[in-house]
Amino acid sequence: MTEPGKVSMEKIVSLCQRRGFIFPSSEIYGGLSSCWDYGPLGVELKRNIKDAWWRAVVQERDDIVGLDAGILMHPQTWAASGHLEGFSDPLVECKNCHLRWRVDDLKDKNCPACGGELTKPRLFNLMFKTFMGPVEEEANVVYLRPETAQGMFVNFQNVVNTTRKRIPFGITQIGKAFRNEITTGNFVFRSREFEQMEIEFFVKPGTDEEWFNYWLEERLNWYVNLGIKKEHLRLRQHAKDELAHYARVCYDIDYLFPMGWAELEGIANRGDFDLVQHTKYSGKSLDYFDDETKERFIPYIIEPSAGVDRSALAFLCDAYDEEPAEDEIRVLLHFHPSLAPIKVAVLPLSRREKLVEAAKQVYADLRQCWIVDYDDAQSIGRRYRRQDEIGTPFCITIDFQSLEDKQVTIRERDTMKQIRVPISELKAALAAKLSGEDLFVLPPGGQIWKE
Ligand code: GAP
Numbered sequence: 001m002t003e004p005g006k007v008s009m010e011k012i013v014s015l016c017q018r019r020g021f022i023f024p025s026s027e028i029y030g031g032l033s034s035c036w037d038y039g040p041l042g043v044e045l046k047r048n049i050k051d052a053w054w055r056a057v058v059q060e061r062d063d064i065v066g067l068d069a070g071i072l073m074h075p076q077t078w079a080a081s082g083h084l085e086g087f088s089d090p091l092v093e094c095k096n097c098h099l100r101w102r103v104d105d106l107k108d109k110n111c112p113a114c115g116g117e118l119t120k121p122r123l124f125n126l127m128f129k130t131f132m133g134p135v136e137e138e139a140n141v142v143y144l145r146p147e148t149a150q151g152m153f154v155n156f157q158n159v160v161n162t163t164r165k166r167i168p169f170g171i172t173q174i175g176k177a178f179r180n181e182i183t184t185g186n187f188v189f190r191s192r193e194f195e196q197m198e199i200e201f202f203v204k205p206g207t208d209e210e211w212f213n214y215w216l217e218e219r220l221n222w223y224v225n226l227g228i229k230k231e232h233l234r235l236r237q238h239a240k241d242e243l244a245h246y247a248r249v250c251y252d253i254d255y256l257f258p259m260g261w262a263e264l265e266g267i268a269n270r271g272d273f274d275l276v277q278h279t280k281y282s283g284k285s286l287d288y289f290d291d292e293t294k295e296r297f298i299p300y301i302i303e304p305s306a307g308v309d310r311s312a313l314a315f316l317c318d319a320y321d322e323e324p325a326e327d328e329i330r331v332l333l334h335f336h337p338s339l340a341p342i343k344v345a346v347l348p349l350s351r352r353e354k355l356v357e358a359a360k361q362v363y364a365d366l367r368q369c370w371i372v373d374y375d376d377a378q379s380i381g382r383r384y385r386r387q388d389e390i391g392t393p394f395c396i397t398i399d400f401q402s403l404e405d406k407q408v409t410i411r412e413r414d415t416m417k418q419i420r421v422p423i424s425e426l427k428a429a430l431a432a433k434l435s436g437e438d439l440f441v442l443p444p445g446g447q448i449w450k451e
Contacts, residue, residue: 009258034184044341064170069151080281086245090121144178152200170201188309195308202299227336232256246273265306272298333391343370349399418450
């Protein structure tokens with residue numbers, strides 16, 4: 001068994017590239033620094049993470065609604081939000097090789113690359129700049145959003161007016177964000193293009209502390225319910241001098257990544273900072289009228305802000321395991337079924353025509369419900385290993401006996417236990433197993449086959 005929290009980043013990177021979870025961006029050109037492409041399995045994993053978020057915060061609640069605002073926003077947004085002024089890192093430049101360095105990353109006074117003399121620190125804004133329309137001039141500058149949050153603040157009044165949600169309520173969105181990060185690395189942990197899942201939860205001032213504590217607990221539980229081990233998560237409060245310019249209080253949910261404890265999600269009490277700023281810059285009132293108490297106020301905002309890529313990395317690291325199996329090592333990903341990229345693999349025992357026909361029928365039927373793989377190459381043992389390594393919870397084996405008795409074998413990834421079930425019961429049995437039912441709860445006509 002892999003010791004908890006001890007899988008190396010090299011092993012995760014190698015598995016991700018070997019099996020098609022994550023590739024370096026534009027790899028045939030040598031890659032693009034700190035940018036990544038998600039392959040066939042990675043895209044499924046990310047979709048499942050985003051679906052789990054949407055399910056937990058929109059589908060299963062009645063106090064949060066979704067939004068999908070544009071990546072490009074009016075440039076005044078970033079003046080109001082404080083990003084134009086405050087979203088920067090102090091950098092020094094080498095007078096010899098012109099590389100730039102973050103001051104807090106430097107161990108001595110000279111350039112770490114060539115030993116050259118360094119300039120005085122200057123602030124370097126982390127937002128990506130581009131131009132709107134055909135003329136590249138200052139008046140046409142727009143930015144790629146560095147967080148999805150602002151789209152939700154500027155649409156606060158639109159959502160209140162069109163949904164008639166009453167406070168306390170939230171808006172959530174999932175989408176790309178871009179930061180011209182200076183210190184990158186650790187695989188997808190810190191990249192320049194990434195995805196965020198954020199909630200802006202609007203509350204009455206005075207109730208903000210209570211809601212902040214509520215969201216800390218909710219968000220921790222979300223990770224635990226999706227399989228992350230409790231001992232690999234911790235809460236860390238930001239010290240006064242590390243708080244973002246908008247935050248009154250902030251906690252990170254840290255995960256024990258291979259390189260150590262690091263931020264997985266931030267939960268901030270943003271107070272009324274954002275709505276006050278956008279009111280000031282837009283001239284449009286963003287206050288709220290409470291029909292019951294007849295009070296008018298500017299809501300406070302509690303913001304859980306998670307990264308899809310960091311979540312994917314955490315789920316991969318936490319799921320990774322190695323077990324001795326016969327004379328080799330069985331590598332497996334213990335993904336929660338709802339996160340597993342492929343839910344079921346259909347494996348005919350041989351390529352004989354009759355068996356293939358029956359297997360393809362099962363495959364076609366199961367694909368109506370889930371992402372299913374079909375694999376008939378090499379020995380059944382090797383095929384099981386291939387599915388274990390990508391975290392497929394169940395394999396279905398179709399053998400010659402299946403042609404006689406119309407039954408197939410379900411084999412479970414984690415325990416390697418097997419049961420026989422009638423093909424007519426297969427879909428219902430898999431649906432129950434994927435939602436957490438024990439493998440040995442048998443459908444009508446099923447039997448324990450191998451332990
Ligand atoms: N709206 C608040 C906000 O953006 P943040 O702490 O800067 O707060 C929130 O970012 C989350 O976004 C982080 O916890 C992390 O999961 C993710 N994130 C931020 N920068 C990232 C980067 N460069 N690469 C990957 N994920 C990043």
